[in-house]
Amino acid sequence: MRTVYSEDHRQHDANMELIEGKLVKAHEMPRRADIVLDRVRHQKLGEIVTPQRFGLAPILRVHDEGFVTFLRDAWNDWLKSGRDFDALPHVWPVPGLTVPGRKRGSRISKSIDGKMGHYAIDAGTPITAGTWTAITGAVDVAMTGQKLVASGERAVFALCRPPGHHAGSDFYGGYCFFNNAAIAAQAFLDAGAKRVAILDVDYHHGNGTQEIFYSRDDVLTISLHSDPDQEFPYYLGYADEIGQGAGEGYHLNLPLPWGTAWASYEAALQQAMARIRQYGPDVLVVSLGLDTFEHDPISRFKLTHDDYLRMGEVIAKADLPTLFVFEGGYAVEALGVNTVNVLSGFDQ
Ligand code: SP5
Numbered sequence: 001m002r003t004v005y006s007e008d009h010r011q012h013d014a015n016m017e018l019i020e021g022k023l024v025k026a027h028e029m030p031r032r033a034d035i036v037l038d039r040v041r042h043q044k045l046g047e048i049v050t051p052q053r054f055g056l057a058p059i060l061r062v063h064d065e066g067f068v069t070f071l072r073d074a075w076n077d078w079l080k081s082g083r084d085f086d087a088l089p090h091v092w093p094v095p096g097l098t099v100p101g102r103k104r105g106s107r108i109s110k111s112i113d114g115k116m117g118h119y120a121i122d123a124g125t126p127i128t129a130g131t132w133t134a135i136t137g138a139v140d141v142a143m144t145g146q147k148l149v150a151s152g153e154r155a156v157f158a159l160c161r162p163p164g165h166h167a168g169s170d171f172y173g174g175y176c177f178f179n180n181a182a183i184a185a186q187a188f189l190d191a192g193a194k195r196v197a198i199l200d201v202d203y204h205h206g207n208g209t210q211e212i213f214y215s216r217d218d219v220l221t222i223s224l225h226s227d228p229d230q231e232f233p234y235y236l237g238y239a240d241e242i243g244q245g246a247g248e249g250y251h252l253n254l255p256l257p258w259g260t261a262w263a264s265y266e267a268a269l270q271q272a273m274a275r276i277r278q279y280g281p282d283v284l285v286v287s288l289g290l291d292t293f294e295h296d297p298i299s300r301f302k303l304t305h306d307d308y309l310r311m312g313e314v315i316a317k318a319d320l321p322t323l324f325v326f327e328g329g330y331a332v333e334a335l336g337v338n339t340v341n342v343l344s345g346f347d348q
């Protein structure tokens with residue numbers, strides 16, 4: 001399997017994040033991608049491909065233009081406001097801060113703090129000097145992978161950073177800015193696919209991906225994740241979220257409790273694979289988060305190194321052209337082994 005990789009990710013290198021009310025060293029760091037790339041090389045998974053540039057067009061198929069402009073300008077706006085450290089939001093426009101009956105976004109403050117509160121879902125996702133370079137580079141990686149799969153490769157690994165699955169049409173958060181997997185899925189449709197399935201195995205609910213496609217039946221979204229009654233993003237990922245309108249029945253959530261290990265994880269994964277078979281997509285996009293690992297520092301599932309080999313084997317049984325898009329995973333020293341285990345389990 002080929003891996004698409006760009007050095008641009010390095011430009012997003014945050015110092016701190018706010019997690020559960022505490023400022024700590026950022027978990028989502030450049031070393032995450034380095035260690036995966038090293039393992040791809042060490043295991044001779046396949047060639048490493050440099051991405052093409054795609055510009056903003058594929059991003060604007062999925063994300064709101066005002067949101068894209070905000071992200072482009074945010075760091076400069078932050079600097080102009082007199083601060084030179086990483087930008088985090090700290091105030092949010094809950095419905096009570098809007099005149100009753102006015103829609104979200106009918107008034108967006110011109111101040112960078114007001115804008116961040118409008119577009120951010122959490123205070124854990126710093127915007128830095130190089131964020132724009134990294135997030136547009138991550139989309140180029142996903143899109144290059146998409147093109148390779150669309151032109152006939154069985155499977156490709158898009159080694160994107162920062163991740164994307166928490167980012168929706170007009171919001172960022174959970175370390176995510178542009179939704180790399182959703183952008184690739186839309187690009188498959190634009191290239192002629194009739195149906196695309198997105199399987200999200202990150203420990204956290206793929207709320208952004210779900211939001212983007214929630215009213216549509218041309219993208220089936222499935223997420224296996226930690227129960228939102230216990231875990232971020234808290235407000236979405238419940239089993240009763242199944243889509244709306246044309247999308248009703250095309251969005252599947254499989255929340256699992258803290259402590260979940262392979263036996264019950266596999267049962268949920270098999271349920272997901274059965275739904276994918278029934279849907280009959282032209283292509284599969286896998287949001288590949290490895291934060292289900294037993295030693296992940298911010299997560300509470302119990303998957304082991306070997307379980308990731310089995311995960312790859314199970315996903316391969318769908319027998320579909322497959323694009324793997326890298327998402328979360330914070331047990332950095334184990335991240336290379338776990339990621340490449342999924343990919344080599346798939347390939348064998
Ligand atoms: C892409 C991705 O994996 N994003 C994850 C974002 C998680 N953000 C905050 C999680 C807070 C949950 N509690 C952590 C417990 C640490 N003791």
Ligand code: ZN
Nearest residue numbers: 202203204328
């Ligand atoms: Zn995650």
